[in-house]
Amino acid sequence: MSITDALEPLEDLDLAADARTRACAGADIHTRERLRAEFVEQALPLARRLARRYRGRGEPMEDLEQVARLGLVKAVNRYDPERGSFTAYAIVTITGELKRHFRNHGWGIHVPRRLQDLSLEVGRARGALTATLSRRPTDEDIAERLGIDVAEVREAEMSGAAYAPESLNAQADGYDGLEVGDLVGAPDPGLDLVDDRVTVERLICRLPERERRILGLRFYGNLSQADIAEKLGVSQMHVSRLLARALTWLRQAMLSDSPPPWTGADDTGHRLAVATTYQGEVIETLVTGEIDQDNAGRLRDDLLAALRDGGRMRRMRLDLTGVPLLDAAGIGVLVAMHEAARVRNVEIRVVGLQPYVEKVVAASGLRDLIG
CATH class of the missing domain: 3.30.750.24 (STAS domain)
Incomplete structure (x- = not known):
């Protein structure tokens, strides 16, 4: 069925638009506003019929009619009689508003418009190829038909899952009394250590360069004390003493409101x-x-x-x-x-x-x- 058949009679709106145009010529602003309101009311059935074409797609019918009416108002405000039929212009404008509404509100998770359009194209191509090939088409088949890369097909398929994502409050299959959200993720013990890590990082910056280097080699480089001693050209005993001294100071600094000054604690007997x-x-x-x-x-x-x-x-x-x-x-x-x-x-x-x-x-x- 064509758009003309679905929206019959179309001539009434075109004649009404012409009559409104002639009546507005030379009229004052109040008269033009009244004629505009009357024409919008007369064209509301057109907006309603166009909105019904999109029912059953996850959006409330009331919202679709509201969007269609908004498109109708835009069409009335922007219509130029010299550019052709009002009905044709109104259909394009209202349909565009409805499609825009689905792009902006129909997807459960917002994805770029390029991926939205590509996801629809991939869906249509998959249906057409299934009928033609009598089997489920591969990603390569779809990519060849659309003239795009296979990676783009897979990206579009992943994006398509964002149109109506499953609710985290849905009942989890195979788990009595559990929701899907209960199975996603787990407590991250690292979150409790964030404050301590930030504090330790600042305290390490207060240590002398030698102690900082030893701590870095030991805990970030995963070197043994013997390896550190060989790298620094000192004895393993000396590395052990320096490491213990730095760790002792860090513990004291972590437990105090203000870090104690670094004075080389326990070093008085070893200063040259x-x-x-x-x-x-x-x-x-x-x-x-x-x-x-x-x-x-x-x-x-x-x-x-x-x-x-x-x-x-x-x-x-x-x-x-x-x-x-x-x-x-x-x-x-x-x-x-x-x-x-x-x-x-x-x-x-x-x-x-x-x-x-x-x-x-x-x-x-x-x-x-x-x-």
Whole structure:
């Protein structure tokens, strides 16, 4: 059935539009408004019949009639008699409003208009190909018919599911007393840790660079303490001590309203200190604290200064009794001091090696050189 047959008689509205146009010519504004209202009322059956064509598609009939009437008003306001039949123009305008309504309100989940239109085209192509091929067409068949990529066909099919999504309050199949929403997702334990993660991130920024790097290698790089020690050129014991110190400070800071200042807690016995005295022809230098790559450069400068300030003194006694830890950088300092003393014809002797330091010196093969 054609649109003309479905909306008969069409001539009445066209004649009424012509009569209204002639009556409005030269009339005042109030008369034109009255004629407009009368014409809209006369054309309401047209809007009603067009709205009924879209019933049963998930939208209330009252809403569809309201949209059709709005389209009718737009058609009356915009109609130009010189451009042809009013009925044809009104049908196009009202139908456009109805389709726009379905695009904007008919879909349960909003998707781009391109995908809405493509989803309809894919649906029509699937129906036509099913009749032609006598089987369910594949995505490749539909893509070839529409001249698009297979990926676009699949995207359109996924978007089509958004037209009438299943309610989360619907009864779940196979689960007595449970709704679909009860089966979706689960509590995320990570949500409770968001505040703690943000706080820890800010606290880590307060730590010295060395401690930050160790924490990063341990907990983000998943390296063992031995691997970190090898990477940083220090002992595993030293890494363990630094890691424990940083974690202790972080725990205290997390439990307090204001973070305590970083002072290197529990580090007073391991800070490097150099004390030099000159007795006769002997330079007595006492070193206390840990020696690693972070302070080896300062220790070398202090020892070279002591050797230089000693003038004509012929012996240097380097006491490491207070050094619990010595890494490869510290060994390098001892080698550099031996060479500097040899150039100055100064005899250097290293004494007071603790067991761990003794082990490191022996492993480096320098026991005879610096003993």
